[in-house]
Amino acid sequence: MQQRVWRFERVGWYVLVAIVLLALAGLFGNGPLSDAEVVSPNGRVRVEYQRLSRSGTTDSLFITVQGIPGQPVEVQLEGSLLRDASIETLQPEPQQSMSHGQAMLFQLGTKQDGVATLYLTLRNEHVGTLEGSVRAGPESAVHFSTFLYP
Known part of the structure; x- marks a missing residue:
């Protein structure tokens, strides 16, 4: 009997x-298991996000779009x-931003190499799955989802 108790x-x-090891690795947010990246088929749009997070925390969403050098690029988030x-922060500030139905449109300036970046800080007050998509033209779209623990 004692050996069963010890084994248990x-x-x-x-x-x-x-x-504990899974938690440190990011199973419950912020770690290698939680960090994710999705790239459009043509490689023009890349989104870095948290796959797993907790309700009530802030998470970052980093969007990178390849455009034409010196010309603005339009990004749709929905x-x-x-x-x-x-959305708590938006950096750098877009040249223009507007709502378009259920989506947000951002016009971003590009750097010398044609790359436009947008960094968003989001506060999640929801439990469950959040879906999102980023689009920069008809051929350049990515979809992602985040699971929020209570």
Whole structure:
């Protein structure tokens, strides 16, 4: 009987250590398991985001778009992400921004190499899955989702 108790205790310790290691690796947000990147088929749009997060925290969304040097590029952001999360910061400030139905349109300036970047900080007050998509023209779209723990 005593050996069964010890075995059960040992298994419990292994499970506890596994949970701690997974948490440190980002299973519950902010870590290698949580960090994600999605790239459009033509490579023009890239989005870096958190795959796993917690409700009530702020997360970053980093959008990179390849455009024509010196010419502005138009980026469309849409999905439940806009309804269930609030945008706290937007850097650099877009040349123009407007709502377009259920989406937001941003006009971004490009650098010398034609790359435009947009960094958003989002506060999530939702539990469950948030969906989003970023589009820079008909051929350049990416879709992503974030799962929010309570």
